[in-house]
Amino acid sequence: MPITATPIPNLSDNYVWHLREESTGTVAIIDPAEAAPTARAIEALGGRLDMILLTHHHADHIGGVDELRARYGCPVIGYGDDAARLPKLDRAVREGDVVAFGAASARVIFVPGHTLGHIAYFIPEGPLLACGDTLFSLGCGRLFEGTPEQMFESLGKFSGLPDDTRVCCTHEYTESNLRYAEHVDSLTKTGGDNPALKIFGARVRALRAAGSPSVPSLLGDERGANPFLRAGNAAAFATLRQGKDNFR
Numbered sequence: 001m002p003i004t005a006t007p008i009p010n011l012s013d014n015y016v017w018h019l020r021e022e023s024t025g026t027v028a029i030i031d032p033a034e035a036a037p038t039a040r041a042i043e044a045l046g047g048r049l050d051m052i053l054l055t056h057h058h059a060d061h062i063g064g065v066d067e068l069r070a071r072y073g074c075p076v077i078g079y080g081d082d083a084a085r086l087p088k089l090d091r092a093v094r095e096g097d098v099v100a101f102g103a104a105s106a107r108v109i110f111v112p113g114h115t116l117g118h119i120a121y122f123i124p125e126g127p128l129l130a131c132g133d134t135l136f137s138l139g140c141g142r143l144f145e146g147t148p149e150q151m152f153e154s155l156g157k158f159s160g161l162p163d164d165t166r167v168c169c170t171h172e173y174t175e176s177n178l179r180y181a182e183h184v185d186s187l188t189k190t191g192g193d194n195p196a197l198k199i200f201g202a203r204v205r206a207l208r209a210a211g212s213p214s215v216p217s218l219l220g221d222e223r224g225a226n227p228f229l230r231a232g233n234a235a236a237f238a239t240l241r242q243g244k245d246n247f248r
C-alpha cells in the first residue's frame with residue numbers, strides 16, 4: 001500500500017506534507033502553516049482531507065488548522081501534553097500511540113528538543129517519517145526549549161527506522177545545512193572527503209537549481225551525510241548544534 005507524499009510550499013520556506021494512502025485514498029496533512037495555499041493544493045490533488053496531524057505548537061505549523069478543519073470537517077491530532085499550546089485537538093496522542101491512516105498506520109514518537117512537546121509520526125507502510133522541525137535534511141531543528149541531550153536522544157529514536165524511510169521534514173533548509181555539513185566535514189581527519197556527503201550535496205544542488213524541493217530525502221542517505229546523525233554522543237552533538245547556530 002504505497003503512500004504518496006507531496007510537499008505543499010507555505011510561507012517562505014515551509015513544506016506542508018500531503019500524504020495519501022493509495023489503497024483507500026485517505027489523505028493526511030502535516031503541520032498546515034497557511035489555509036489558502038494548502039486548500040488549493042488539496043483541491044488540485046483530489047479535494048479530500050481526512051485528518052490533520054500536528055508535530056508541535058509553533059505558529060508556522062498550526063496557522064491553517066482551524067480554517068482547514070472548518071472547511072473539510074476533519075479531525076486534528078496532536079501531542080496531548082502540549083494541548084494548551086495547540087489548536088483544539090480532536091484526538092490527543094502520546095509516545096507509542098498509533099493513528100489509523102487508511103490501511104496504514106502512523107506511530108507517534110515523542111521527540112523533545114526543538115520544543116518540549118514535539119512529536120513525529122512514523123508510517124511503516126511508507127516507510128515515511130513526518131518529523132516536523134526535529135530532523136531536517138542534512139540538519140536538525142534549533143533548540144528553542146530543550147537541551148542538546150534531549151535532542152540527541154530524540155534523534156536516536158529514529159535509529160531503528162529503515163534506511164529507505166522518506167524523511168518528510170517541514171522546511172527547505174537543505175542548501176544552508178549542506179554548507180555547514182561541508183564545513184564540518186572539512187574539519188575531520190579525512191579533510192572533507194565524505195563520499196556520501198559529496199553525492200548528497202550534488203543531488204541537492206541539482207534539485208534546487210531546477211527549482212525543485214530537496215525533500216523528501218532517505219534516512220539511509222541522511223545517516224551517511226547529516227552531521228547531526230553522525231554525532232557519537234550528546235556532547236559532540238551540542239558542539240555541532242552550537243556551531244550551526246553561529247555559522248554564516
Ligand SMILES: [Zn+2]
Nearest residue numbers: 056058114133
Ligand atoms: Zn518549529
